[in-house]
Amino acid sequence: MKNKYSDILKKLKLKITPKRIEILSILDRENYFKSPEEIWQLMKKRFKKIGLPTVYRNLEDLAEGGVIFRIIHPDRQLYYYFCNNKDHHHHFVCISCKRVSDVDYCPEKEVINYVSKRIKGKIISHIFQINGICNVCMNIESSLGGTK
Amino acid sequence: MKNKYSDILKKLKLKITPKRIEILSILDRENYFKSPEEIWQLMKKRFKKIGLPTVYRNLEDLAEGGVIFRIIHPDRQLYYYFCNNKDHHHHFVCISCKRVSDVDYCPEKEVINYVSKRIKGKIISHIFQINGICNVCMNIESSLGGTK
């Protein structure tokens, strides 16, 4: 299990430090997106002296390496999410519980033509994120009773 | 022409102030996304004493009302864009010159099924933005000569 994260770091040419392993492990543990601050709090359980900048720097490096993903949030704050899905994909984000689900569909191919023909431009990247309510939260909601 | 903006503000139940008119006019003038700071600089030409918070507050209100759009940018900074397109649509953003072009295609319908069947969730909103190089910038680029 530890090897999984070591391999990831090795591929990114990042040194294998216990803190990086722990960050990946924390994010991999649950399908929720997390803020640097939250991750820092969890890290402090194991590393008494860890600094918040370390968390920020590592999250940034990992996201840059494409190993974790940034979640777009109105908070004007960064959130991160790890998933094992190696193929290009997108995310469904529950705005209630922060759970993330992979969406194995990418709209890029639908607009390549549009962009090249009509806009005569070249696509470099794209952002696609679906926000909503996950099934768990929908059930909670409905069990709270509520036509109103 | 002035009526266009007044009507917009009226619909949003916002008071019709010269500053709001000017913000809309500035954003409507060119197809570029702009930061609050940039807009503020432009505003100061007419309103000597205008404060930056006024710009922030109004941009936020207008975006909330769906009249202007937020552009997602790695700067961790807000940018705004105005377009006359009333139908639901998305944007192609030139990362070189900040020009925005409308994309009259929405991927939501492609994933409604996916989300309801496989994730069993409910979509509330979605974000789709295409980043690239516009035709103007591509031509500049290629005229700079460049196999390398």
Added chain:
DNA sequence: TTGTCTGCAAATCATTTGCAATATT
């Protein structure tokens, strides 16, 4: 008039940076 909008000054707060000490390879 009445509630909204604005300017100003100050606060907030997530994120970043510099640098010396430490850990990884």
Added chain:
DNA sequence: AATATTGCAAATGATTTGCAGACAA
């Protein structure tokens, strides 16, 4: 040993807030 990583303290900088005066309806 050589280089990358980290902790700490301090800086940064976009955005927000409180409040009293000004303005739109």
